[in-house]
Amino acid sequence: MDHGASDHDAGGPNGHGPRASDDQSPVVTVLERIRDEVAPRHEGRVADFIPELAGADPDAFGIAAVSAHGRCYSAGDDGAAFTVQSMSKPFVYAMAIEERGLDDVHRHVGAEPSGEPFNAISLDSQGRPENPMINAGAIVTTSLVHGTGPEGRFERIRAALSSFAGRSLSLDEDVYLSEAETGHRNRALGYLSLAGGVLEGSVEEAVQDYFRQCALSVTVLDLAVMAATLASGGVNPVTGAQVVSRRTARHTLSVMSSCGMYDRAGEWALRVGIPAKSGVSGGILAAAPGSFGVGVFSPPLDGAGNSVRGVAALERLSEDYDLHMLRIPSEPPSPVHSLTRAGGTLDVHLRGDIDFLAAEQVVSRLEEAVDDARITSVTVELERVSGLSEAARSLLTAELDELDGAGVEASMTDPAGVQDDEDA
Numbered sequence: 001m002d003h004g005a006s007d008h009d010a011g012g013p014n015g016h017g018p019r020a021s022d023d024q025s026p027v028v029t030v031l032e033r034i035r036d037e038v039a040p041r042h043e044g045r046v047a048d049f050i051p052e053l054a055g056a057d058p059d060a061f062g063i064a065a066v067s068a069h070g071r072c073y074s075a076g077d078d079g080a081a082f083t084v085q086s087m088s089k090p091f092v093y094a095m096a097i098e099e100r101g102l103d104d105v106h107r108h109v110g111a112e113p114s115g116e117p118f119n120a121i122s123l124d125s126q127g128r129p130e131n132p133m134i135n136a137g138a139i140v141t142t143s144l145v146h147g148t149g150p151e152g153r154f155e156r157i158r159a160a161l162s163s164f165a166g167r168s169l170s171l172d173e174d175v176y177l178s179e180a181e182t183g184h185r186n187r188a189l190g191y192l193s194l195a196g197g198v199l200e201g202s203v204e205e206a207v208q209d210y211f212r213q214c215a216l217s218v219t220v221l222d223l224a225v226m227a228a229t230l231a232s233g234g235v236n237p238v239t240g241a242q243v244v245s246r247r248t249a250r251h252t253l254s255v256m257s258s259c260g261m262y263d264r265a266g267e268w269a270l271r272v273g274i275p276a277k278s279g280v281s282g283g284i285l286a287a288a289p290g291s292f293g294v295g296v297f298s299p300p301l302d303g304a305g306n307s308v309r310g311v312a313a314l315e316r317l318s319e320d321y322d323l324h325m326l327r328i329p330s331e332p333p334s335p336v337h338s339l340t341r342a343g344g345t346l347d348v349h350l351r352g353d354i355d356f357l358a359a360e361q362v363v364s365r366l367e368e369a370v371d372d373a374r375i376t377s378v379t380v381e382l383e384r385v386s387g388l389s390e391a392a393r394s395l396l397t398a399e400l401d402e403l404d405g406a407g408v409e410a411s412m413t414d415p416a417g418v419q420d421d422e423d424a
Helices: 026-038 049-053 083-098 135-144 152-165 174-184 186-194 203-214 220-231 245-260 262-271 310-320 358-367 388-407
Strands: 005-006 062-067 072-076 276-278 283-288 290-298 338-340 345-354 379-388 408-415
Touching: 026 072, 026 283, 026 310, 026 388, 049 072, 049 152, 049 174, 062 220, 072 220, 083 135, 083 152, 083 203, 083 220, 083 245, 083 276, 083 283, 083 338, 135 186, 135 203, 152 203, 152 220, 174 203, 186 310, 220 283, 220 290, 245 276, 283 310, 290 310, 310 358, 338 358, 358 388, 379 388, 388 408
Parallel strands: 345 379, 379 408
Antiparallel strands: 005 072, 062 072, 062 290, 276 283, 283 290, 338 345
């Protein structure tokens, strides 16, 4: 058992990626407490429809969290290796969007929750799989990724998932061969999608690459880093690399929130409320936008194919520490760092991430301040601003133009060149 907290570490010894040290922290204490509370649960069964998974230790249980600032925390079996399985799906979906654009991807696969098991025959009226998080949709999504040569597509997928994890991920050959020898239902799903005109290229090649992507070996720390990359707008908080755009990360989290937990997606949204994806190896990754990525591993599964202890741990984490994505703040945070006046000049210093709501607060403050006829000049300063949405920039610009028209000299200074949130 290896647990603790660590700073950014893009790769530990032997390429094992970000690791947690033995240093204790309050976050580690939280993870350890949740693990200890949930560990006595013994419901569920280890997956055996992929023969190589049947030998997993049912008592293995690890949990890890990675903050948007790149701090890594873990408890329990954080070094245990297991295959990523269906938790690969969001990242290949993000890869396809980056390559082909959202509209093109969704000409081939839908975006609606199926309400059915992960391996169901679930096609919409256009012949598309219902969403990219079920097997049929994931196989189609894999077929959309470009590649050259016999293993070119898989190597590109492996490289992309490695970028999300912050280290080079390796293929578990035994699990891959086990899936390839027994995955006839997935082949059937591929042929149905081909018949519907939505799968591109060879069914067998797409299915083989799908089996390989599912057989990449990870740990709970890897899952947490991968989830944190999506939660941080596509930037890996451990390595600092921009893996996908903010917009692609948002699209991916949207589909995870509605479809990531299969036919338990509604219950998950109600009780946990964090975009997530599970895998039949016993892992769950969850991405709380702007705050944390979490990885959990415990092999026994419930009837929907989700880790029993993983679901319970994430329910506790969300409830006890207010991570639900629809949490309602008691009062919107103020975007105004300071508002100073010298004679007829008003300087307004903003801070943090400025979205439309924050910009509306600033506009209201400006309108109140310049009601005083003695104000002749207004400057809005952005040096403490970390992000500015296009909608917020447009609203602020419109207000400053209106002030100019009323005879008040108005300007906005942006010394750091704050990037629009959707541009990254």
